[in-house]
Amino acid sequence: MFCSSCGKQTADTSAFCGSCGRPIVGYSVGGSTSAATPAYAGAAASAGGVAVAAPSQAGTVAYAGFWLRFVAAIIDRLVLGIPLGILFFMSIASMIPQFSHLSQENPQDPQGAMAVFASILPRVFFLMVVDVLGGWLYWGLMESSSWQATLGKKALGLYVTDLSGSRPTFGRTSGRYFAGRGISHVPLGNLYYLIDCIVAGFSERKQAVHDTIAGCLVLRNN
Numbered sequence: 001m002f003c004s005s006c007g008k009q010t011a012d013t014s015a016f017c018g019s020c021g022r023p024i025v026g027y028s029v030g031g032s033t034s035a036a037t038p039a040y041a042g043a044a045a046s047a048g049g050v051a052v053a054a055p056s057q058a059g060t061v062a063y064a065g066f067w068l069r070f071v072a073a074i075i076d077r078l079v080l081g082i083p084l085g086i087l088f089f090m091s092i093a094s095m096i097p098q099f100s101h102l103s104q105e106n107p108q109d110p111q112g113a114m115a116v117f118a119s120i121l122p123r124v125f126f127l128m129v130v131d132v133l134g135g136w137l138y139w140g141l142m143e144s145s146s147w148q149a150t151l152g153k154k155a156l157g158l159y160v161t162d163l164s165g166s167r168p169t170f171g172r173t174s175g176r177y178f179a180g181r182g183i184s185h186v187p188l189g190n191l192y193y194l195i196d197c198i199v200a201g202f203s204e205r206k207q208a209v210h211d212t213i214a215g216c217l218v219l220r221n222n
Contacts, residue, residue, distance in 0.1 A: 061165075064158045064218040066201035069208075073197075075152030080138060084131055091123045132185050136177050143173040157221040165217075172214050180210030 003009075003017035142150045148159040148167055160176075162168045168176075184193035200208040205217060 060222065062220045062222050063206035064153075064220045065206055066197070068156055068158060068220060069153075069200060069206075069218060070197075072150070072152035072156050072158055075155055076138070076150045079151050080131075080134060084127070084134070087130065088127055091127065128185065132182065135181055136174060139177045139181065140170055140174040143176070144168055144170040153218070158218055159221075161217050161219060163215050163217065168214075168216055172216065176210050176214035176216050179213040180208060 139150060143153075143160045144167070146167070147154055148161065153159060160168055160173065162172060180193055180196055183189040183196075196209040200206050200211070200218075203212075207217065211218065
């Protein structure tokens with residue numbers, strides 16, 4: 001089959017052109033519509049029996065826009081943020097007796113204050129590691145699962161594919177996470193991630209920078 005946009009040959013089972021990335025006429029992301037309709041079948045027979053894929057009116061590709069993805073990200077952040085917040089509260093609450101003891105004995109003692117501060121740092125670091133790893137496993141595993149979506153995306157009818165319209169691998173969704181949300185955990189990473197996400201509102205296929213790096217698309221159900 002040949003791409004109607006750039007003319008390059010592409011696989012019969014591919015929903016997108018491997019050269020320009022545009023959807024192949026007659027295919028939906030969910031599957032091929034290459035079976036000819038009766039009218040096209042008749043034309044194919046008269047043309048020597050070569051079947052031609054009939055254009056599908058219902059099989060158009062619908063890219064997920066910036067605001068849908070933004071709302072889905074808020075839902076996902078709540079899904080992860082609530083248990084992480086509980087864990088943070090429990091870590092800090094366990095140190096309240098230390099703070100109370102320090103204030104009663106000698107609140108002006110700098111060594112005591114430094115000791116409490118030093119005991120806080122490992123806990124903060126632990127929570128940061130849990131946040132990064134938890135986010136990676138959440139986005140990576142769920143977007144490579146049969147759902148192809150996190151809970152937030154699933155709620156809004158969104159799903160992630162590779163450029164051929166297939167279910168992405170865990171390696172690909174992991175790369176997608178670390179090229180976007182993962183970088184936001186390093187200094188100035190939030191600024192990069194903000195710009196990264198804004199790009200999705202202007203690109204032709206609604207791809208953020210991390211989508212382009214990982215070779216992914218975020219689509220919505222028609």
